[in-house]
Amino acid sequence: MNRMWNMLIKPRLEPLKIILLRSLNARMHLTDKDVSNYTILKKGFEGEQKSDVWLEGLSEGWLVLHDLLLEYNNSKFQIDTLLISQDKIYPLDVKNFEGDYYVEGDKWYTSAKKDMKNPVHQQDRCVILLRSLLRELGYPYPLEPYLIFNNPEFHLYLTSINPSLVFHSQLNRFLKKLNARPVNLNKRHYKLAEQLVAIHKVEPPYPYLPGYHYEEQEKGILCPRCYFFFSGMQGLILMCGHCGCTEGVESAVLRSVTELMLLFPDQKITTKIVQDWCKIIKSEKTIRRILLKNYKLNRNGRSSYYSQS
Ligand SMILES: [Zn+2]
Structure with a gap:
């Protein structure tokens, strides 16, 4: 049409x-x-x-x-x-x-x-x-x-x-x-x-969700198409073994950070926590580079963290 x-x-x-x-x-x-x-x-x-x-x-x-x-x-x-x-x-x-x-x-x-x-x-x-x-x-x-x-x-x-x-x-x-x-x-x-x-009001979703904790969550990056975990990585490309979907590391990490922030709004976003959350990306340098490029670093020695603004 x-x-x-x-x-x-x-x-x-x-x-x-x-x-x-x-x-x-x-x-x-x-x-x-x-x-x-x-x-x-x-x-x-x-x-x-x-x-x-x-x-x-x-x-x-x-x-x-x-x-x-x-x-x-x-x-x-x-x-x-x-x-x-x-x-x-x-x-x-x-x-x-x-x-x-x-x-x-x-x-x-x-x-x-x-x-x-x-x-x-x-x-x-x-x-x-x-x-x-x-x-x-x-x-x-x-x-x-x-x-x-x-x-x-x-x-x-x-x-x-x-x-x-x-x-x-x-x-x-x-x-x-x-x-x-x-x-x-x-x-x-x-x-x-x-x-x-x-x-327009946005209702917080949290009262409608079951109870959950960070520790009990399986870590990894979810495929945006089938929601199975990405299982392979080649260079800067992630691959889904379930549906064959591929995604660049940067966009996958940013999606996962957004997911982490939404699930745990009180969690401070640090390189360490994002690396733990994403699991499949072994290089701390890659995670830090992506976070520095897309978020604001609030410097505070060992408790530095990233935020959206
Ligand atoms: Zn998939």
Whole structure:
């Protein structure tokens, strides 16, 4: 498809929780529960990525912000996708539900007649908070929220029509409707998008991770493709015996240092610790050269360490 991509201001990034669980899974023994939690998170993220694809049909000029965590009046709320057009803002909640669901009165049930959270209520709460936040920021644009069910294998038994629900078979028409909206955005719209990205909250992943210690982690450099450890080195190139991937030593060390910093935010980064962490690189000189080139050395005799700035 040669279509110009609409203006994407905030892409959907892989959550830190998943990145860190992937490292831990490679470097230590996780319980079955932790592995299943990791698998669920990963599948959820892949589903979200897939569910962004239909938006490619949106005409040029829209501002698209994915995965915002915002706060108003001490209440946090999450917006799956926010579309900014000229005169309206569209908060979209995209659900990848599969199977049959029922609505009776105000309640939603799965096909097994299990109670579930009513996604309309969840979205109403977000919209109320978003409206107040936008007003406070000085952008009282009207909001038009939609709940998008983009899985073709989803069916909802409804007793009344709710125009804010969009099903898979309606997505094309919904896109056409959006594409008919004016999108002559001005500086103010861009400023709003930038402001929302700036106040987006990043939740620390640590409370969601299992307990772990430096000593119990298997040391080595993980292959960025298959997450097995690099097993060979030739000159300044590392090789993965599992998938055949190769990577330059510098980029592999820097990736591993970032991983170390994320897993152990209190750990001081020294040549010695990085050499221990990377394991496969025997030359202390190589590690020191890479660290000196990419980080700031805080000189303090034997307790000198490297930092990002
Ligand atoms: Zn590999």
